[in-house]
Amino acid sequence: MFGRKANRRRTESRLARAKLPTLGSRWARRLRTAVVLPITGVASYGALEGALLVLDRPVRNLEVEGTFQRVSPIQIEAAVADGLDAGFLTLDLSALRERVEALDWVDRAKVGRRWPDTLIVRVTEHQAAARWNESGLLNVRGELFAEGSPHAFPELPSLAGPPGTERDVARRYLAVRGKLAEANLSLERLELDERGSWRLVLGGGQEIRLGRRDLDERFYRFFDVVAPTLAADLRRVEYVDLRYTNGFAVGWRDGPPENLAAVAAVPDRG
Incomplete structure (x- = not known):
């Protein structure tokens, strides 16, 4: 008897070890989480879409x-x-x-x-600072912002140059504007031609020929020497040619004044 009972207990123990494991509480929680997350995401997306439909009203x-x-x-x-x-x-x-x-x-x-x-x-x-070529306009940064303007804007100075030189010409204009005002002069036109030669025309029609080289030095020569020297007779000046190593040449509208001494100059023409 005792032997049989012992055998039965051992058999039951082996069968118990062979059973599949039950679903524990940790696995149950994971399964519930895996199911809840997609459902929650769908619900949140639906709520967001609904909110957009309500809030995204027409602009009135x-x-x-x-x-x-x-x-x-x-x-x-x-x-x-x-x-x-x-x-x-x-x-x-x-x-x-x-x-x-x-x-x-x-x-x-x-x-x-x-x-x-x-x-x-x-x-x-935009604040228009100057006219550009025939009908363009430059702003205070030297940017071409309008082409084919129907208005003439005669109160603005005229700047001109090949395409793509707008900023260079505008910078040169802004650099001399203050000096012109100090000399009680106004600017009618500043021009850069295809060869890279500069000239400006004053408000009184006088042409100032600057050439291609040493522009800063020639501008200083004009303001420090030419303008004071010719101040009393500037209205009679046709042009001033600064394309010389030192000095300048003057062209007169009706002949030079008798009391004006000649200015020696070495030709340069650059």
Whole structure:
């Protein structure tokens, strides 16, 4: 009897060891988490989509800000009109800004939103500093911002040069503008020709020939020597030629004044 009972217990023990493991609490928690996460993600995405549908309402108001002299608010409105099909939250602000900045006379634009349905456009216009060639305009940074302008702007000086030289000519103009004002002179035209030779025309029509080389030294010579020497008779001057190693030549409209001493010069013509 005792032997049989012992055998039965050993058999039951072996069968117990052969059973499959039960699903523990840790595995159950992992399974629940794996199921809950996708469900939660779907619910969150659905909630976000629903919020966008509610919040992404049409733009109903457009505010245009700036000091307008050459650009009108109507032009700004027309520039952004086609881009307002999207909702308030999904507007492409960068694309709208580029449309506004593509307008003539617009230097910079800022585009923003104001809840719940307003688009704000702030505009800064170009400041014209000079005319360029026949009908272009340069801003204060020497950038060509308008071509084929219908307005003449006779109050602005005229700058001219080959294509791509706008900044160089504008820098030269800005460098001499102050000196011209100090000498009580005005500038009508500053020109760079195809050969790289510079000349300027004063407000009284006098032509100042500067050449291709040593421009800074020649400008200084004009302001320090020529302008003071010819101040009393400048209205009679046709041209001043500074293309000399030292000195200058003067062309007169009706002959030189008798009391003006001749100025020695060594030809250079560069």
